[in-house]
Structures are given as structure tokens and as C-alpha cells.
Amino acid sequence: MSKNMKEISDEDLMAMYQNGNNMAFDLLFDKYRAPVFNFIYRMVNGDRTAAEDLLQNIFLKIAEASEYYQPKSKFSTWLFAIARNHCLNFLKSRHAIKQKNTVSMENRSDNTESTLGEQLPAKEDTGKAVQNKEMLDILDANISALPEKYRELFLLHAVEGLPFGEIAAITRVNAATARTNYRRARLLLLEKMKPFLITEGNA
């Protein structure tokens, strides 16, 4: 991809796609497949097959609905809103099928290990890195156990790094509510992780 191609805004790429340029959509897919997958993967509690199917459906939906896309709203907002809706619908139907489905901590770490690439390199010595990895696994498992409303907020802000204004548009609440839900999510996580964090801090 040339440097110039990268500088074209998402909204321009969508306009190009609307005018029949399929490559523009390919670029959008390549740009967003990883962050969107990362979000949905954790939204569906590490169910890789489900996340992959959802990813496909989300981008097909985007392609299909592209003619209704208005550049007034940011492309990423629109994309994540569609991704979120797909996740919530999936969770709802899964919940209906299986009344209770919480992925155990053991399964979580299995899943984490089986993922491809993008693992952060350990910066410190091995001992610290392993400890850190354990902490991350614990955090991952606890995010997985959060109620959906808080899980999506935490993932969108702390993991995907989206600002509250955009998250508010994605989750259809106002920015203050988004912020409050995020704080609550963090407090819930803190409650679960306090014992581990305190030992860490003192070590």
C-alpha cells in the first residue's frame, strides 16, 4: 500500500466504495479487521468461531448498507455500532440457547495462548513478564465476566482506546453515561482484582 493510500480518510474511502471502487472497501477491511475482531472476540467471551462469523457478517452488513452511510458520522463510529449490535444479538440468542455460559478461567488462558501474533513482547525480565502475563489473564477473565453493558464500555475505551464521545454514539447513550458506565466497569474489575493488584504493588 502506498503512503498516499493510507492518508485517505475512512469517509473518503467509503465514498469511493459507494462509487463502485471495491479496492477502497478492501482497504477499510484491512484497516479495521484487527481492532473490530479484538473487540468482538472479547465481547463473545473468547469464542473464536463465533467472533470470526460475526466479523464476516459485520463487514458484509457494512458493504450491503454502504449506500445508506452518511459521511456526517465517522466511519469508525458506524462500524463499531454495527459490530456492537451484532455482538449483542449474538449474546442474546446464545443466552436463550444456553441459559448460563460463562467461560471458565482455564478456557480463557487456553484461548489466549492459541491466538496468532500481536502478543506484546515482554519488556522486563522473564520472571516479571510471566507475572504480568498471569495478571493479564486474570484481567481478561474478569472482563469476560463483566455484565455486557460494562464489558462493552471497558473494551471500547480501555482496550480499543476510543474517546467517550464516540463510545456514546456507538452505544446510544450520552457521553456522561458512557463515562459513568466505564467508571463502574473499572470499579467492578478492581473489586475482583484487588487481592492480586495489592500483592503486585507490594512486590
Next chain:
Amino acid sequence: MKKNAETSLLRGIDSLAGQLPGHSPSTEVVLRIKKAIYKKATPERKTEFAPVMDMNELSDFLRVSKETIVEYFDEIPSFELGGKILFLRKSVEKWIETKETNFGRAAEWANLDMAGVDRLVTQQIQ
């Protein structure tokens, strides 16, 4: 717990969250999705149509499947040339207009005053 200690722990959670490993779809899945998108997007991407269209182009033009075209084939104006079935866009457009008047409610709505509109809406809700 002291407020400060709690704040620093909350920050710890944020910083941990930033280090969570990223998950990405496998190459196989990425290719599968690209294929699906291409298959889906390509026929619908066409926005300009020639004055004469073949079956595929008509299906794009009307945004329906070829099966639907076949189903309505008797109704849709067409002509044959060199063993090929073709459609004159102008005639198809005219045909659509007749469909519109027959099935759409545009004409009905156009002749109504506001009270009539209210009545129609109430009917539809009930």
C-alpha cells in the same frame, strides 16, 4: 482503602488493559471474508447502466435476483437479438412506473388532505 491507593489501583487496571494481547482473525478467515465481500459487493456496485441491458445487468439495475427476473419475465419488456435476451432501459423504467402506480400508494396519498392522511395512517396502525 484510602482514596489515593484506590485511584492508583484503578490506573493500574487501565495500564494492564492497554497491555492485553490483541486478537486477530486468522489469515484463512480474512481471505474467506474478503471473498464473501467481493462476491456480495461486486454485482451491486454498479451504479450506471447502459441503455441496453442483459439479464445480469437488469438484475443489478432492479436489485433483485435473476430468479425474480425470470419469474416476472412475461411482464418485463424485452427483446431478442442474436439469440440473446436484452432489455431496453427506457422500457423497463416505464414498466416500473406502471408497477408503482399499481402497487405503491403514491397516487392515493397525493389526492388526500391532512385528515385523509390521518385516516390512512390510523388504518395502517390498526
